[in-house]
Amino acid sequence: MKNGHGDGFGYVHLDGKVALVTGAARGIGRAIAMELACRGAAVAVNYRSSKEHAESLVEQIEKIGAACMLIQGDVTSQEDARRIVQTVLDAWKHLDILVNNAGVTRDKSLRKMADDEWADVINVNLQGTYYCTSAALPAMMEQRFGRIINISSYVGQEGNLGRAHYAASRGGIVAFTKSLAMEVAKYNITANAIAPGFTQTEMLAKVPANVLEQIRVKIPLQRFAQPEDVAKAAAFLAAEGDYITGQQLNVNGGLYM
Numbered sequence: 454m455k456n457g458h459g460d461g462f463g464y465v466h467l468d469g470k471v472a473l474v475t476g477a478a479r480g481i482g483r484a485i486a487m488e489l490a491c492r493g494a495a496v497a498v499n500y501r502s503s504k505e506h507a508e509s510l511v512e513q514i515e516k517i518g519a520a521c522m523l524i525q526g527d528v529t530s531q532e533d534a535r536r537i538v539q540t541v542l543d544a545w546k547h548l549d550i551l552v553n554n555a556g557v558t559r560d561k562s563l564r565k566m567a568d569d570e571w572a573d574v575i576n577v578n579l580q581g582t583y584y585c586t587s588a589a590l591p592a593m594m595e596q597r598f599g600r601i602i603n604i605s606s607y608v609g610q611e612g613n614l615g616r617a618h619y620a621a622s623r624g625g626i627v628a629f630t631k632s633l634a635m636e637v638a639k640y641n642i643t644a645n646a647i648a649p650g651f652t653q654t655e656m657l658a659k660v661p662a663n664v665l666e667q668i669r670v671k672i673p674l675q676r677f678a679q680p681e682d683v684a685k686a687a688a689f690l691a692a693e694g695d696y697i698t699g700q701q702l703n704v705n706g707g708l709y710m
Contacts, residue, residue: 465492465692465693466492466493466692467489467492467493467494467550467688467691467692468492468493468494469493470493470494470495470549470550470691471494471495471497471541471545471547471548471549471550472486472489472494472495472496472497472548472549472550472551472552472691473496473497473499473524473537473538473541473548473550473551473552473585473589474486474489474496474497474498474499474552474554475499475528475537475552475553475554475555475581475585476499476500476501476528476554476555476556477496477498477499477500477507477510477552477554478498478500478503478504478506478507478510479503479506479654479655480652480654480655480656480680481554481604481649481652481654481680481683481684482552482554482555482604483506483510483680484679484680484681484683484684485552485554485680485683485684485687485688486498486510486514486552487510487513487514487684488681488684488685488687488688489550489552489687489688489691490514490517490519490521491517491519492688492691492692493519494519494549494550494691495519495520495521495522495545496514496519496520496521496522497521497522497523497524497537497540497541497545498510498511498514498521498522498523498524499524499525499526499528499537499555500523500524500525501525501526501527501528501555504525507523507525508523511523520545522540522541522544524537524540524541528553528555528577528580528581528582528584528585529576529577529580529581529584530584531584534581534584534585534587534588535584535588537585537588538585538588538589538592539588542592547592547596548589548592548593548599549593549596549598549599549600550599550600550601550602550691551585551586551589551593551599551600551601551602552602552603552604552687552691553581553582553585553586553601553602553603553604553626554604555577555578555581556577556578556581556604556622557573557574557577557578558574558616558619558656559573559574559618559619560615560616560619561615561618562614562615563617566617566618570618571618574618574619574622575618575621575622575625577622578619578622578623578625578626579621579622579625579626579629582603582626582629583629586601586603586633589601590637590642593637593640593642594637594640594642597640597641597642598640598641598642599637599640599641599642599643600642600643600690600691600694601630601633601637601642601643601644601645602644602645602646602647602687602690602691603626603627603629603630603644603645603646603647604626604646604647604649604683605623605624605626605627605630605646605647605648605701606619606620606623606648606649607648607649607650607651607703607705607708607709608620608623609621609622609623609624609625609626609627609648610624610627610648610701610703610709611709623648626646627646627648627701630644630645630646630699630701631699634698634699635699638698643690643694643695643697643698644698644699645690645694645697645698645699645700645701645702646700646701646702647683647686647687647690647701647702647704648701648702648703648704648705648709649678649682649683649704649705650672650677650678650703650704650705650706650708650709651668651669651672651677651678651705651708652677652678652679652680652682652683653677653678653679653680654680657677665677671708672705672706672707672708673706673707673708674706674707675706676706677706678704678705678706682704683704686702686704690702
């Protein structure tokens, strides 16, 4: 199956493409890595500390017959980001899809927030996105092809109590994506952001049931997203978004319009 061609039913494959997904051990990143692999891409799974979860993902991907590799690394380190990308290039000679998914939150009101709590969230979410993107760009520019997908959040659009640092990092990702898209379009590289709403991950599982219900009733579609909902959006941008760049794709059930 040649890349860019479907199976006759509108399903576009990613055969021959190489993808790197950061923070892929759990949640949304895990679902994105699996979706890209199901479409035929070779997938590099990056993780920082969740080794067991990352290894189980690699096993799942290999079971479906897709090429996969595991790369430990901290995206807040410029050296690690470069090493992660170079590891992919050394093994597979090109990098076509970069999904900057790695992210954290440390819920705390601004008046109680310590400087290191602010810095931790900004460094992982925003700085990590910058480091990995800057590391991947030379190869993408040389091959004159790339699909950069940055995971933001609806919180970066609307804000959220106790998440000023998280909102700033996610809003910054959107602004970064738009500027990036302008700069790299001439190299046939697209850059887009996905802004998920409340998604059923381990992070959401920590929220009290009564608070979850208060959130759910505000969502027009009356349910939380599944990680697979976000993964499908990422796969669409990777496989079919040839003329889409500088955009923010909201996957939030109508919570923010």
